[in-house]
Amino acid sequence: MSKTNASQIRMLCPAKLNLFLELCKRRDDGYHDIDTVMVAIDLVDELQIRVRQQPGISLQVDWLPSRHELSCQLGVEPSSKAATGADDQGDPSLAPESAASLLDIPCDERNLVWRAAEAAVKHFGLDLGFEITLGKRIPAGAGMGGASSNAAMTLLAIATLVGRQGDLDSLHGLAADIGSDVPFFLRLPPVPDPAGTAPAGTRNGSENSAASISPVAWATGRGEVLQPVPIGGRLNFVIVYPAIALSTARIYQGATVPDSPISSAPLRKSLQTLAISEIGQFMENRLTEPARKIASRIDEIHESMWQSGLKGVQLTGSGSASFGIADTPKSAGSAAVTLRQQLCPGARVMTACSLPPPAQTQT
Numbered sequence: 001m002s003k004t005n006a007s008q009i010r011m012l013c014p015a016k017l018n019l020f021l022e023l024c025k026r027r028d029d030g031y032h033d034i035d036t037v038m039v040a041i042d043l044v045d046e047l048q049i050r051v052r053q054q055p056g057i058s059l060q061v062d063w064l065p066s067r068h069e070l071s072c073q074l075g076v077e078p079s080s081k082a083a084t085g086a087d088d089q090g091d092p093s094l095a096p097e098s099a100a101s102l103l104d105i106p107c108d109e110r111n112l113v114w115r116a117a118e119a120a121v122k123h124f125g126l127d128l129g130f131e132i133t134l135g136k137r138i139p140a141g142a143g144m145g146g147a148s149s150n151a152a153m154t155l156l157a158i159a160t161l162v163g164r165q166g167d168l169d170s171l172h173g174l175a176a177d178i179g180s181d182v183p184f185f186l187r188l189p190p191v192p193d194p195a196g197t198a199p200a201g202t203r204n205g206s207e208n209s210a211a212s213i214s215p216v217a218w219a220t221g222r223g224e225v226l227q228p229v230p231i232g233g234r235l236n237f238v239i240v241y242p243a244i245a246l247s248t249a250r251i252y253q254g255a256t257v258p259d260s261p262i263s264s265a266p267l268r269k270s271l272q273t274l275a276i277s278e279i280g281q282f283m284e285n286r287l288t289e290p291a292r293k294i295a296s297r298i299d300e301i302h303e304s305m306w307q308s309g310l311k312g313v314q315l316t317g318s319g320s321a322s323f324g325i326a327d328t329p330k331s332a333g334s335a336a337v338t339l340r341q342q343l344c345p346g347a348r349v350m351t352a353c354s355l356p357p358p359a360q361t362q363t
């Protein structure tokens with residue numbers, strides 16, 4: 001989706017869920033070799049980038065539909081400190097490094113959008129500036145790739161504005177330098193945008209271009225080595241985000257690499273037939289244990305999600321959000337109503353669908 005003209009572009013930034021995440025090895029550089037399967041979903045942030053002749057970057061970030069609405073859902077003051085997520089004993093040593101607040105997103109070089117814009121200016125040798133506005137829906141510190149998706153779409157948007165969108169491979173390295181999850185978002189099919197016109201520019205790369213034909217990818221290395229995973233249709237999800245921001249680094253630090261890591265192969269195979277009970281059987285997230293030790297509310301949320309009839313209930317990424325799979329959009333909607341009655345305020349309950357494989361977006 002993009003509304004591109006000579007001076008501005010609008011991009012939708014999809015979130016992601018990890019259907020599988022296994023730790024294979026702790027690396028000397030402080031990262032882990034992982035085996036993960038990520039699916040992009042239609043819960044999106046909105047990015048608008050305008051070209052300025054004067055070099056420099058400006059960034060404005062707002063929550064959609066509004067900060068007030070989200071603070072009510074989460075049961076936090078609009079500028080409150082993030083809930084500690086410490087365990088019931090409130091052990092401060094377990095509290096995650098909480099964001100200044102659940103709703104405070106940095107508007108300076110700490111924001112991955114800003115870093116991506118600076119990297120693109122340098123990479124393409126531009127003497128232009130960019131005025132950027134970002135509308136956030138994807139919860140922060142949730143394990144849903146919000147910041148990474150924003151960064152990837154910023155790279156794509158600036159490449160499109162300067163007529164370089166054709167060569168995704170050169171952007172792959174920039175993306176991987178910004179974050180391990182960022183390359184995944186570069187190669188997704190464009191998100192259909194009701195307010196936009198044609199989908200964003202072509203996303204063809206050479207060896208990985210096949211990856212842009214699927215909203216699902218198998219990622220290895222630290223998450224930057226990608227292969228497409230065929231999927232037999234669309235999956236319906238219900239996502240629950242408790243009012244807790246978890247630090248990705250902290251969760252990885254608390255994780256243990258198993259002696260015999262399990263493989264995502266059975267899960268990847270089950271996605272082709274889309275047999276939900278089979279998919280649920282092969283799902284796994286090795287970061288669940290460290291996350292639930294810090295935020296014990298995750299256990300209560302999983303219990304409520306199972307009881308609401310969802311299948312394959314699991315933490316996404318390093319958390320704090322969890323998702324479950326519903327048989328149909330209708331059953332997802334009714335499970336969400338039940339969960340909102342039980343968990344809100346104090347959590348966001350969202351429904352979402354995996355992005356359609358490109359063949360379906362042409363219909």
Ligand SMILES: C[C@@](CO)(OP(=O)(O)O)[C@H](O)COP(=O)(O)OP(=O)(O)OC[C@H]1O[C@@H](n2ccc(N)nc2=O)[C@H](O)[C@@H]1O
Pocket residue numbers: 018021030031032033034036142143144145146148178179180181182221222223248249252253316317318319
């Ligand atoms: C956990 C995952 C699962 O998809 O997503 P999120 O929960 O962040 O959405 C990713 O691996 C997060 O990717 P990303 O958020 O880009 O992480 P990065 O900025 O690259 O790394 C943040 C920190 O996480 C740890 N890290 C990250 C990736 C990896 N394969 N091994 C690690 O140990 C390192 O301590 C690193 O310094």
Ligand SMILES: Nc1ncnc2c1ncn2[C@@H]1O[C@H](COP(=O)(O)OP(=O)(O)O)[C@@H](O)[C@H]1O
Pocket residue numbers: 099104105106110111112113139140141142143144145146147148149150151181245248
């Ligand atoms: N564009 C962005 N959107 C949201 N958070 C951002 C952004 N840039 C930097 N951050 C910071 O990164 C933290 C993690 O953001 P998150 O959306 O969870 O990213 P990811 O899931 O890719 O790790 C946030 O709590 C926030 O402080």
